[in-house]
Amino acid sequence: MKIYDALIIGAGQAGVPLAKKLAQSGRKTLLIEKRILGGTCVNDGCTPTKTLIASGRIAYLTRHSKEWGVNKDSISIDMPFIKRRKDSIILGSRQGLEEGVEDTKGLDLLYGEAVFTDFKTVSVQGRDGQSQEIKAEYIFINTGATPVIPEIEGLSSIHYFTSTSILDLEQVPEHLLIVGAGYIALEFAQLYRRLGSKVTILEKSNAFLAKEDEDVADELRKILEEEGIQIELNAEISQVKPSGEGKILATLKIDNQSNEIACSHLLLASGRKPQSGSLSLDKTGVNMDEKGHIEVNDRLETNVSGIYALGDVKGGPAFTHVSYNDYVIVSKNLLNNTKLTTQERLIPYCIFTDPQLGRVGLSEKQAREKGYDIKVAKLPMEHVARARETGETRGFMKAVVDEKTKQILGAAIIGVDGGEIVSVLQVAMMGKLTYEQIRDGVFAHPTFSESLNNLFMSLD
Template sequence: MADEYDLVVIGAGPGGYTAAIRAAQLKMKVACVEKRAGKALGGTCLNVGCIPSKALLDSSEHYEAALHKLARHGVKVSGVQLDLPTMLARKDKVVKELTGGVAFLFKKYGVTPVYGAAKLLKGNAVEVAGEDGKTTTLKAKNVLLATGSESVELPFLKYDGKHVVSSTEALNFSPVPKHLIVVGGGYIGLELGSVWKRLGAKVTVVEFLPRILAISDGEVAAEVFKLLKQQGMEFHLETKVTGAAIKGDTVTVTAQAKDGKELKFEGDRVLVAVGRRPFTAGLGLDEAGVTYDPKTRQIPVDESFRTNVPGVYAIGDLIAGPMLAHKASEEGVVFAERLAGMKPHINYDAIPSVIYIWPEVASVGKTEEQVKETGKPYKVGRFKFAATGRAKAMDEQDGFVKVIADEKTDRVLGVHILGPRASDLIAECVTVMEYHGSAEDIARCTHGHPTLSEAVGEAARMAYAGMPLNS
């Protein structure tokens, strides 16, 4: 007889494990199925995405600082050496601790982990094929699909796991590549490119579009482009990659420039980072009758995350919206609480995004380009970090804060930050936007002095009053 649950979650990533834990807290009997080898919970984010990449970004920032920045602070360091095995081992330790933390929370709240590949059956049953070849059937009142996404592979640039790789393999290069060719100028390519550039690789980014960071605010993307070029990254925009040939340990990437000129790039590693798509392979959507877009693989859902099949739900990267871990987590919480009869909500206009290059990029709300498309009058306030005491003291003066507000109501429409610790600074703006606040609201909040947050206040003051105090 099949095991019976109130909820079976397929996928133990940020959306899935959060939904499972919250549902268990609300007294539901919950099982969560995960197919990752080694019984590792946490999904792509914790295992081969957000967490390990940020661990390497932080470690490589320390190495970069020791080589090039500490001397300006009067700290003389000689004989700096890279210990890549230790750096990679530290990254793995961080991952292990956090994935272990999810397992601890499952045990604490009574979520049953089930390891194996899940397939959705009709009648809200889930078949799980374990690594040992045994099959288990789980019966549930409700099933939540939270299988996340996978890297997009180009048909003419197939992954081989060593020379041509996805972001997963790019977390474990050893030794440091001599020349890393990054196909795609989005946040994944720029983050991992930054890691290996700091550690000594030559990095060349080849992007099909006329700009990097295509969905970011244009003004911010242009400044990022300038700063990354100053850091030594090479860029080829409006360039279409057409193929690659591997000979020994050398990869020759062929491409075509906008003017039709044929280009060749020779390197020892190629990172293909052209986007991600929902992971649905083997999930049994067709057999179970779940509707999805055959082109994008996205599953349409209503505001309570219901699919067209009663009792089957979907969240995270499987549905519309940005493919962000925190978006999936919030959806997991809202899903579980609505299932329990509560009435929470998600404001999709107030979901922040962060790019962990240096300086960091963080944003919430609409870009200036998106606001222009609405045709509504708006105003913009900008303030450079170089004009703040804290940024000068830190010797981190690159970047600015940009606040976009409705011209008539002063309501904040979007905030875009390029600068030190932008990832932390954006939270204030998310809160203000969640409560439909104005640029004046941000400006009239007292910001500690000297802090980086003063730049946020000054940009907001610029938006609502037309002039800052300190520039």
């Protein structure tokens, strides 16, 4: 049996920097990864999808170039080239991680799948088929999440895609049917619509983006539908089966009415689940919730002292920046004797549709539910000078402020670089600036952020 000071299971956005930091502090550290370094973000999530989305945006702008006085009669989509570009960017990111791990003294890397066999003891079957047992005083679990495969009759009889496998497509789908209407689904929907696919989204609930304010959800839905994406609410898929010429026939219920849709490709994007089931956590006494998320306290420690969970496997908002901040909290608490917690941390997010939806803090709905006396500022993008100049006037800016303290409680920006604009308000919230200070602040002209002046002037 090998003994380490620290053992990290999973080389995602928390696992890699944590492993390096612990090793650099003088701790004998082992990083175990069953697949490839970088986790979902680098290999199956942020890096590949945003790279593909960039190609989709270029296709959209080229088709609409006449609106800017640039005439282009036709375009063609080179999907194999788009895929190669995506793959090369992934490879560059992954190689950077590999070099960083290899160059870190005191850090060992083992490829294989880890399973707990006893208290703070794991068995790892390596790629060579050999197994070894490893024990460590501190264990950090960063195994992430994986796509949920819903129970649909006939699914085994067809070829379907998940958000991971669709990244390897080398042709543009004729008709892409998407099960689910979350952030991942919407990004893929707009991407393939812009590349030339017919796209249909099926959402089983009666609300679109139910966690957002109704006006925010309605605006984003309108934008997507204007681009030709069909969005069906109250829609459930009950059966799929092969149809002629490689097609798929899906049996649906939409508003309790039976229907059938023939499509060329089916994407299952109805959620993700934690990769915890194969760890045998019961052998070391770690508690999980009913969905398989590892339960942690506000310092990310499990019920077993010395065992921590970071990133998507612990539940909560499943964002790369959350995973990385988990690393910051754990590393600083252990190595610098700080007392950081997850309580009250301000977590922004961005849906990378075009225009983007950037969000931070409380929505209007949430603020009212919490009993705040609020004022709501709203500014259509068509009233933003920079938006008019660039011809990007879809969407709006919205902010919720506390009427008593005048501090910003939250914001939603639907617009080009909405995620960047909302970051300005996030920094203001972190610094506890009032909306009046933003209203009267000096921003470079003409920028999108400059119109935050006008946004908060609407409250006067």
